[in-house]
Amino acid sequence: MKLPPIQMAVLASCGSEEDIFAYANSLTIRSEAQCHSIFVPSFAVPGDETRAVTETRQLAKSTKLDLIISEWLDDTRAMQDLIHLAQERGLPAVFLRVVDASKIGRIVVATGRGPNLYEQMWLARETAAGLGVPVNILHWTATRDCDPCNDPEDDDPLEKMCVRMLGMQVKTIQCNGPDFAASIAGSLRPDDLLVIGAPSPLRLVADFADSLPDQLAKAVPNPMLLLSSPPLAHTSLRRLLWGRLIKPRLHSRAKTVALKCLVDNLIRHNQLPSDSKVDMLGRALKREQISSTAMDCETAIPHVELPGFSGVAATLGIFPDGIDFGSEDGTPTRFVFLLVTPEGFSNEYLSVLSKISKRMLNPAVRKALLACKTAAEAIEILEPRKDLPPKQSWPKAYFTPKPKPAAV
Known part of the structure; x- marks a missing residue:
């Protein structure tokens, strides 16, 4: 039985289409997958990114989309609106700061042990597999002070379980300092690709500007991947x-x-x-x-x-x-x-x-x-x-392993 294609909205500026589509195709494992594309003539022209988001919203109303893949948008309001659209429609969305893939030597996942851990690690694993590079997890700890709310760092069993279930071999990078973005930037190598999660719903609605992803985008010159996963229906x-x-x-x-x-x-x-x-x-x-x-x-x-x-x-x-x-x-x-x-x-x-x-x-x-x-x-x-219900995942198409070539 022929499976239906994956429907994707792909947003890219002139000159970056090839890089964005290459990454989109790496997540699309079936040759019959369909990609709906929206191209922005130039991010240098005011209003182009906002127009692209508006067109994506109209597309989402007329087409059943499975995924949104977008170039990192310089307009923070447009970025916020696009993530919000993905959340409203229950769609995963990936934002990519375009780079030359041949120059990436390591994937680094900056996780605060948040709700998107599994999705972040899966995204890192698939990207690393496509590039043939290792994955590292980056843990940030604020500088110790006399704040009575501070407590000793504890190991996260969920993170360990996630890595084990996905069959990943990872190393851990520890960094500390009062400024999160500066600490992360100082811990990265020039050939690192940084994977991060989307801001909290409150920050998303209030203002994407100055959220952690926006702070990192300003402080880190490295390529970046941002994942926004749809909220779970189960109250967890x-x-x-x-x-x-x-x-x-x-x-x-x-x-x-x-x-x-x-x-x-x-x-x-x-x-x-x-x-x-x-x-x-x-x-x-x-x-x-x-x-x-x-x-x-x-x-x-x-x-x-x-x-x-x-x-x-x-x-x-x-x-x-x-x-x-x-x-x-x-x-x-x-x-x-x-x-x-x-x-x-x-x-x-x-x-x-x-x-x-x-x-x-x-x-x-x-x-x-x-x-x-x-x-x-x-x-x-x-x-x-x-007490938890079965884990909800992204569409099965994203997790279906690629068929191995038949032995000669």
Whole structure:
């Protein structure tokens, strides 16, 4: 039975079409695959990138697309709109800063242990296989300071599992410094191709400009690949509370200090713009003044609503000593989930709220969380792997192995 072709929207500027199509074809493993192309005459002419995104949106309305592949757009607003379009349509999108493939000697994956880990590593593996070069994982750690929110770095079992499941042999690069983009730039070789994930939904809607990908594009002269994968339909706490968005064993007795710590943690993970600290803290405290978000199970779920935002951002702080959060029964609060959600009705927020509440009503869950030393241990308590649905993946066509030539 003949399988249907893969439908791709390919955006490229004059002079880069060959490079972009070559990469698109490397992801298209069947000769009958169809590519829908949109070419931009010149990125130097104002409005061209915006027009290309508009044409892509019209194409997505009339054609069932499977994938978007685009040259890296200099217009950050156009870049933001194209990623947003991919998210709306549930499409994976890959952005490529074009280079001479013959000069690439290594693929480097900069991952913050976020929700796109599997997709990022798969993209790195396929690209590395096509170029015949190795893959490295780059871990960044901020310079240690007296911030009470900082905790020791812990190994990420999900990352190890991902590498093992994909059958990859990788090396790890460690770098540190207060500036993420500068630290990454200083750790790369001239022949490295950097693979990164898309910004969080909040940063995507707020402004792509000055997000981590945009910062890296300005600081790193290397070729880059950016992946934006569609959100999962399943409400997953693992997708929300990745990396160190869970902070165990914090010590504070004041509600304001605890909320400030959690807002800072969202900013540290680039879930909120760095200049939003005062506004976010003010919104959270204003919500608490209306009525305490503390529940009678040692748990509080403070909530910040933002107009124009889609999705949910979250962080959890575990305070073994307890905080006076204003619970009705007067019991101290030891578990504080800070959620950032859209203004008005949000089905995803209600689903997340329900899932957190059900887990935290269980005394055994709370006892186990108090004993956790790392974020990795805590997420295993909040959402055991046995409770997860089967993993959703990209279209099967992308993962179908290329047939090996018949033996002569």
